Amino acid sequence: xxxxxxLYLPQLAIERLRRLQRPAAPPxxxxxxxxxxxxxxxxxxxxxxxxxxxxxxxxxxARDGAAKSADIEEQIARLPAHQRPPxxxxxxxxxxxxxxxxxxxxxxxxxxxxxxxPVAMPLSGRPTVLIERVGQREIVxxxxxxxxxxxxxxxxxxxxxxxxxxxLDVQDADPAADRIWLDRLALHAxxxxxxxxxxxxxxxxxxxxxxxxxxxxGEPRFCRHVLRFLARLGFSGAIAIAGTPGAAHALARYGGAxxxxxxxxxxxxxxxxxxxxxxxxxxxxxxxAARFGLERVGDLYPMPRGPLARRLGLAAVERLDQAxxxxxxxxxxxxxxxxxxxxxxxxxxxxxxxxIAQVIADLVDDLVLVLQQRGLGVRSVVLxxxxxxxxxxxxxxxxxxxxxxARHLVRMFGLxxxxxxxxxxxxxxxxxxxxxxxxxxxxxxxxxPESGDAPDLAPAIDQLAGRxxxxxxxxxxxxQSDVPERAVRRAGPLATVAGWPAxxxxxxxxxxxxxxxxxxxxxxxxxxxxxxxxGKPYAVTAGDGPERIHGEWWRTxxxxxxxxxxFRVEVEGGQRFWVFRRGDGVVPETGDLSxxxxxxxx
Numbered sequence: 001x002x003x004x005x006x007l008y009l010p011q012l013a014i015e016r017l018r019r020l021q022r023p024a025a026p027p028x029x030x031x032x033x034x035x036x037x038x039x040x041x042x043x044x045x046x047x048x049x050x051x052x053x054x055x056x057x058x059x060x061x062a063r064d065g066a067a068k069s070a071d072i073e074e075q076i077a078r079l080p081a082h083q084r085p086p087x088x089x090x091x092x093x094x095x096x097x098x099x100x101x102x103x104x105x106x107x108x109x110x111x112x113x114x115x116x117x118p119v120a121m122p123l124s125g126r127p128t129v130l131i132e133r134v135g136q137r138e139i140v141x142x143x144x145x146x147x148x149x150x151x152x153x154x155x156x157x158x159x160x161x162x163x164x165x166x167x168l169d170v171q172d173a174d175p176a177a178d179r180i181w182l183d184r185l186a187l188h189a190x191x192x193x194x195x196x197x198x199x200x201x202x203x204x205x206x207x208x209x210x211x212x213x214x215x216x217x218g219e220p221r222f223c224r225h226v227l228r229f230l231a232r233l234g235f236s237g238a239i240a241i242a243g244t245p246g247a248a249h250a251l252a253r254y255g256g257a258x259x260x261x262x263x264x265x266x267x268x269x270x271x272x273x274x275x276x277x278x279x280x281x282x283x284x285x286x287x288x289a290a291r292f293g294l295e296r297v298g299d300l301y302p303m304p305r306g307p308l309a310r311r312l313g314l315a316a317v318e319r320l321d322q323a324x325x326x327x328x329x330x331x332x333x334x335x336x337x338x339x340x341x342x343x344x345x346x347x348x349x350x351x352x353x354x355x356i357a358q359v360i361a362d363l364v365d366d367l368v369l370v371l372q373q374r375g376l377g378v379r380s381v382v383l384x385x386x387x388x389x390x391x392x393x394x395x396x397x398x399x400x401x402x403x404x405x406a407r408h409l410v411r412m413f414g415l416x417x418x419x420x421x422x423x424x425x426x427x428x429x430x431x432x433x434x435x436x437x438x439x440x441x442x443x444x445x446x447x448x449p450e451s452g453d454a455p456d457l458a459p460a461i462d463q464l465a466g467r468x469x470x471x472x473x474x475x476x477x478x479x480q481s482d483v484p485e486r487a488v489r490r491a492g493p494l495a496t497v498a499g500w501p502a503x504x505x506x507x508x509x510x511x512x513x514x515x516x517x518x519x520x521x522x523x524x525x526x527x528x529x530x531x532x533x534x535g536k537p538y539a540v541t542a543g544d545g546p547e548r549i550h551g552e553w554w555r556t557x558x559x560x561x562x563x564x565x566x567f568r569v570e571v572e573g574g575q576r577f578w579v580f581r582r583g584d585g586v587v588p589e590t591g592d593l594s595x596x597x598x599x600x601x602x
Contacts, residue, residue, distance in 0.1 A: 005207040005241045006248035013130050013142040013178050015235045130173040131158045141173045186334045198331040206331050223259045246323030250278035267324050272298030279319045285312045340433045342366040349388050349425020363431045364409045377402030377439030386428040393420045400494050401458040402437040461493045506578045506599030513596035524585025527567040538571040563590035576601035
């Protein structure tokens with residue numbers, strides 16, 4: 001079930017101008033997360049009288065208005081020496097502050113009676129209108145509530161408005177700034193409310209709330225949350241939620257309520273009483289509707305489609321179907337971040353490896369320019385080759401560190417050119433960057449590089465990953481575990497590894513320890529003297545240990561008493577193994593004294 005919200009900002013231009021000209025310290029303000037302290041009195045008077053036989057610093061004589069500075073000094077002089085205030089507190093005073101604990105707003109769970117109404121911030125005491133030049137005329141585009149009460153309305157000629165109201169404040173409209181503010185509001189909605197948001201005209205936005213309203217406690221609470229957010233910014237608005245974008249758009253602007261939530265499948269009855277302008281018809285269609293006596297949306301319901309299209313046009317029929325849900329009206333979502341992409345279309349199809357490499361080099365040069373302008377570096381790049389038969393060929397490369405080195409990227413693509421099948425020819429090629437990271441400017445190499453500088457391994461790692469695969473190049477790092485097979489995991493090839501244990505670990509560790517047979521060893525603390533592994537006997541010439549490791553009893557009860565004694569042994573022939581015995585050789589519950597091989601040194 002689709003649910004679309006339409007947020008309408010009727011006084012966007014006027015209120016945006018009001019925010020720019022808002023006084024520095026208004027007498028009343030809407031809710032703010034930071035307590036606002038009252039103005040500080042720069043002449044509060046001297047400190048207070050003593051209370052209870054001792055000095056009480058912090059209060060002020062001047063509160064009752066009767067004490068004077070001379071009287072205060074005289075009374076302080078009459079006090080005993082041990083009760084007189086020290087000099088360091090004579091200049092102190094207390095300032096009243098707002099309590100730190102405030103009631104929650106209704107959209108955050110507070111009581112409905114604690115609602116705060118947005119405070120109107122007038123530009124001045126005069127009625128204000130915004131005008132815009134259309135051809136040779138100046139037209140009123142917006143009017144403040146005072147001007148609307150005096151009979152001024154958008155669409156009126158500016159000369160007519162000046163003639164009606166003598167003390168009129170006329171200012172130029174700025175549609176570009178209004179659009180920028182709407183775009184910012186849409187981006188905020190994408191990141192905080194719902195992932196599908198679109199700007200709706202010049203005075204509102206659409207929000208696809210399908211499957212997202214429950215995150216705010218339901219649709220009513222979401223609507224209150226949005227209006228509260230606008231009120232804190234100094235804007236008024238109306239919001240409507242319906243099953244279609246057209247119905248939500250009409251109810252938000254012509255419904256007459258600040259919050260309208262339409263039940264599903266009731267769009268026809270809810271729109272029937274609204275004026276024809278609610279369908280977003282063109283001016284000539286509205287004039288034609290008035291000529292034929294069509295005043296309400298419900299007047300169009302019984303009319304046949306053919307005569308209706310001839311009288312009002314096909315666009316009017318489409319708007320009606322979109323509002324009622326009979327025709328789809330897709331919402332073009334705002335994208336918070338547009339991935340860098342470049343394209344080259346070829347005059348003639350190409351199919352040789354040399355020509356493909358040349359086009360790739362040109363695409364990479366174009367992409368580097370885009371990345372430099374946006375301050376980005378690529379972590380992955382996808383090349384799409386469009387063949388003449390419509391089949392696309394795609395190859396992708398990845399970088400272990402953000403880069404925009406053109407030669408390095410071309411070299412990486414050169415390793416995978418053979419994976420492209422040109423077929424009958426390639427007519428276009430695209431480069432897209434699905435994963436990028438901020439990358440600032442870097443200093444170039446000096447003539448005398450420092451000997452202590454570590455070499456940059458990222459290019460070499462990228463080439464190895466391009467040849468052997470991304471999963472073949474990795475680095476081992478530690479995991480928080482005492483058991484060796486759980487204490488090591490894979491990490492990125494450029495990850496920083498630290499915290500290795502003091503005991504040496506083998507360079508290669510088996511996935512699972514393998515059991516040894518025919519083991520000869522002295523208990524409890526000696527390494528084995530002989531053992532057989534995979535059917536081959538080994539004689540131990542040297543050994544070191546044990547390193548005792550206890551089981552992780554918090555994971556499973558089977559490891560409550562488990563003990564492993566690890567030894568490093570060297571056998572005839574120079575091979576070195578990492579073996580362990582289950583159990584400490586004293587308490588039977590710690591293990592069955594079986595031996596296992598777990599890794600190799602060297």
